[in-house]
Amino acid sequence: MTLRDWVDETRTRFREEGVAAASRESAYELYLGGFRRLSPFYPGGENVFDREWDVLLVLDACRVDLLRQVAALGGYPFLDRPGELVSVGSSSIEWLSRTFDEDHREAARETAYVTGNPFSQRVLSEADLHVLDEVWRYGWDDERGTIPARALTDRAVATHREFGPDRMIVHYMQPHFPSVPDPLTGGMNAETLGEGKGWEDPWEKLRRGELSFERVWRSYARNLEYVLDDVALLLRSLDADRVVITADHGNAAGEWGVYGHPKVPIPVLRNVPWYETSARDDGEYEPELERPERGGTEEGVEDKLSALGYL
The missing domain is CATH 1.10.287 (Helix Hairpins)
Structure with missing residues (x-):
């Protein structure tokens, strides 16, 4: 601006x-x-392609302390090797632009990217990757105003089994609001999306004092548990020795007077989780969602970004 x-x-x-x-x-x-x-003076972060992994699971807008809290409650045994990474961006568009950069072009061409984040259309093309599956184009849920985790899980399983890529990135939209199991506002529907009106961001409602921190955090945690249930399913549905669970960026809840994830360089936005585990396909799960032949259209892209609070 x-x-x-x-x-x-x-x-x-x-x-x-x-x-x-x-x-x-x-x-x-x-x-x-x-x-x-101040961005030019903040450490640039570490590109994920510079680390070792076979499958990278990106949980959009996941804070380090939130994942630690949920892991400590038990129920997700794959969250037993915690670590951290300084992300290359404070927002999804920064993360995408700086991850799939010129220095890592060859690595990207050997990678399958299965994504629920609409910013992919601003940064990537099919020529940039081994496989580019923009699931948000055809798996979007207008009633919920986001893309369900199961859509990403289905396409990740199918992509891995069909193409066997050297590397695969699966970019879930949760725990980014709106919270699927615990909406804090009226949420999105087809009408408001079509009008491009966006939505009432819970972080902004927290900033204005319209929601309490405890209420927002509880919804945020439930949304993380929701996506982790699908991560558990994914880990039982493909074979990979090195799987990493991370995030593109975090969220601010008042630190330095900041809320949500505007493009500002503060640690709570740039420090992200890095949990290592593995996956073994038990052969029991068969994905249901199929990719349309043409993968959707450009129509509605800006509305989806607006619905997620990006515009």
């Missing part, structure tokens, strides 16, 4: 929202803008 954009948005806010609300929101945007100027 340029200074002129900020001024124009501030004028609009004062007309539509009143002095108090407009002052609060514009001050926050100005604060974030100043923070973004």
